[in-house]
Amino acid sequence: MERRILITGALGQIGSELVAALRERHGAERIVASDLRIVPLQRAGEAAYEHLDSTEPQQILEVIRRHAIGTIYHLAALLSAVAEERPHAAWSINMGGLYNVLEAARQYRCQVFFPSSIGVFGPSTPRERTPQVTIQRPTTMYGVTKVAGELLCDYYAARFGVDARGLRLPGLISYAAPPGGGTTDYAVEIFYHALRHRQYTCFLRPDTRLDMMYMPDAIGAMIALMEADASRLRFRNAYNVTAMSITPEELAAEIRKHIPAFEIDYQVDPVRQSIADSWPRSLDAGAARDDWGFAPRYDLAAMTADMLARLGERMRAARMG
Numbered sequence: 001m002e003r004r005i006l007i008t009g010a011l012g013q014i015g016s017e018l019v020a021a022l023r024e025r026h027g028a029e030r031i032v033a034s035d036l037r038i039v040p041l042q043r044a045g046e047a048a049y050e051h052l053d054s055t056e057p058q059q060i061l062e063v064i065r066r067h068a069i070g071t072i073y074h075l076a077a078l079l080s081a082v083a084e085e086r087p088h089a090a091w092s093i094n095m096g097g098l099y100n101v102l103e104a105a106r107q108y109r110c111q112v113f114f115p116s117s118i119g120v121f122g123p124s125t126p127r128e129r130t131p132q133v134t135i136q137r138p139t140t141m142y143g144v145t146k147v148a149g150e151l152l153c154d155y156y157a158a159r160f161g162v163d164a165r166g167l168r169l170p171g172l173i174s175y176a177a178p179p180g181g182g183t184t185d186y187a188v189e190i191f192y193h194a195l196r197h198r199q200y201t202c203f204l205r206p207d208t209r210l211d212m213m214y215m216p217d218a219i220g221a222m223i224a225l226m227e228a229d230a231s232r233l234r235f236r237n238a239y240n241v242t243a244m245s246i247t248p249e250e251l252a253a254e255i256r257k258h259i260p261a262f263e264i265d266y267q268v269d270p271v272r273q274s275i276a277d278s279w280p281r282s283l284d285a286g287a288a289r290d291d292w293g294f295a296p297r298y299d300l301a302a303m304t305a306d307m308l309a310r311l312g313e314r315m316r317a318a319r320m321g
């Protein structure tokens, strides 16, 4: 029997869409979603769901045994802005959770996906076309846990043969679930405010350039990496990926092509601005393209058009229902 796929942190921004994509690809019976949060009632019965705290090693082992898990997408973590507010909790969840997952993967020979981040880079990293292999000295607790996470995955791959793979994800833009407290959340909030109020107050400066990717490309990249031929992977943790490098004022201008009355102003949050200022302005994703065929489909224009159409549909449906 083919072993099942476990997703931790499955109720978050990425998990909500990854679970649906994996169910579609492998069949609902092979997918086990899990999160610290109690599952909302309407989700019960959709497919296996486990209430799982990734900081509790016994819970992970028990779920792996009970469901015959062979692959783990380990998404559970605190995001950059939240981690800066709660650095001790971030260390325990981001590092402790990953260690528990890798240990369980070692014992049960599971494949592991680790979502790293552009947060692994810091002010001493080259900020333009940031290379795959470069200086990684982040100044945030989030970045510290992601760099250490990349190293721990590398260690488990080299020392114990755990098939660990990872991506350095940029800010992700999506409409299915709200973002969880990251520095790039503005790029999601702006769409809700544009459709509802024709106005948005942005917490980053207008010229803050950061990498972004539309969720369908991120999900596609995760699945492609996990299915890639292992012998072609020069890097285990983690591959740079990106689809666009944009500023709030560029995104606002693109939205204005669809909603001409849309207005943006700025009220800078010093914490999130200083995190953004420590991150790259554009990543070089050449290694991901060469090793496993990374090819995002959505640029700024395509993403904006699709986001406005789909989010608009959901908002209309919610008003009617």
Ligand SMILES: NC(=O)c1ccc[n+]([C@@H]2O[C@H](COP(=O)([O-])OP(=O)(O)OC[C@H]3O[C@@H](n4cnc5c(N)ncnc54)[C@H](O)[C@@H]3O)[C@@H](O)[C@H]2O)c1
Pocket: 008, 009, 010, 011, 012, 013, 014, 015, 034, 035, 036, 037, 052, 053, 054, 055, 074, 075, 076, 077, 078, 079, 093, 097, 115, 116, 117, 118, 168, 169, 170, 171, 172, 173, 178, 179, 180, 181, 182, 184
């Ligand atoms: N969304 C992005 O833009 C982005 C970018 C780069 C990397 N990532 C990484 O991808 C992963 C998922 O991100 P997301 O945006 O879906 O985050 P999110 O905050 O939306 O979701 C995270 C989920 O983890 C759960 N969780 C928290 N602590 C837990 C614990 N102890 N045990 C089990 N579950 C727990 C939360 O309840 C939440 O549902 C994270 O590791 C994040 O660092 C996200």
